[in-house]
Amino acid sequence: MAESDVTHAEVEGEDSLAFEDPEYREAVVDLLAVIGYGLISAFERLGEDATLAPHLEAKVQLGRMAAGELGKLGRIEARMAELGSDPFEAMEPFMAAVDAFHANTAPADWYEGLVKAYVGDGLANDFYREIAAYLDAGTRSLVIGTLEDAGYAAFAVAQVRGAIAADPRLGGRLALWGRRLMGEALIQAQRVAAEREGMSSLLAGGIDRPGLDLAALGRMFTRLTERHAERMAELGLDS
Template sequence: MPDSVETSPAYAAAVADLLGMLAYAELAACARLAADSDLAPTVSARVALARMAGAELAHHDLLAARIVELGADPEEVMAPYAEAFAAFHDRTRPSTWLEAVVKAYVGDGIAEDFGREIAAFADPRSREVIEGSLSDEARNAVLVELARAGMTADPQAVGRLALWGRRLHGEAISSAQAAAAERDGLTALLTGQFGGDGLDLARLGELFARLATRHTDRMAALGLDA
């Protein structure tokens, strides 16, 4: 992508829009994990989720700082996504502790996979920030351990959690597609209107196929059928 494009106000605004979506996702994850920690059956599990909530807030701050560097206001670029995220979380509200753990692993994992994919359309500095805001393997390993321990204690929950994971995948993909289509700047960025290879229908299909494959792998790590 030419330097003239990367320094244009329209491109900066589009990237800020993208970062706003990701920053709000981190903020929502922080609030949800903090609430879920109150439901934890053990002190160690409560501590684990509280630490994850703190990490999500740090990720949010990292993204917000980059939004400021791009000349935008973090609150302004995040605000348009608030309603969509609230609707998603209302549709996928866990009814049990185990469902909350699976949502933190599977649901947040899908969001991070999507962020990793669309980071390719951002400038190098923003891409670095996005990649730095993604959760690490240590966090995911803790969630897998918590989920597996819960399913060992309650084997009857396995079938229900498999269905829950499929529902999370469907809802997350629908929400991601809607977000990409409803924001003009984000649409322009992803479709290559600022230069480079954009997402046509074929490439978009390939992207969501990759997300589905990663979801299947994630479910397998839990011992669940996708």
């Protein structure tokens, strides 16, 4: 992860005060809720992708990865419950935006599904990692741990690179697909931020918490764009 505009020491010093702020507590629940529903969605999507897998080994690997995504949900649920929120009620407001993203980016084949999971999920996870820098230490650790790769990245890269080597024309189509995913992801992220003020407040900061000014916000989006380009390059695609 690239350096954030706030140090861990600055954030950790505020841990004892953070949850005394009801707006912060609500914002943390919102963040955990959207990550939690993202895990449920990833579980469903990986299961669907498995039906497109070209061979049995790939089906089994995707099934294991899907189980891993759902397995991470327990810690998220437990933390939201500790904060006094019903996990499933907290996730409901984010279902429409997440479902809309997946409806608008339904893959046409196995390789589009691989690129979508690698690029789309990677972009979302990068954004959550950026936000995590502005959280209390305990929540930050939970978020970062939840976003750890379960082996999908190496699997997707190997599959896509092998397919492009066999059919170079595939690279052009998948490059366009990757750009579309980036655009759709940004649209849905803006929708979530607009509808849930708590999410925006995590980045804006508060009286007792650091936040992002316009310059720092610009640097954050530059980092997100650079990481997207790096992922596309790892797949052998132009960004």
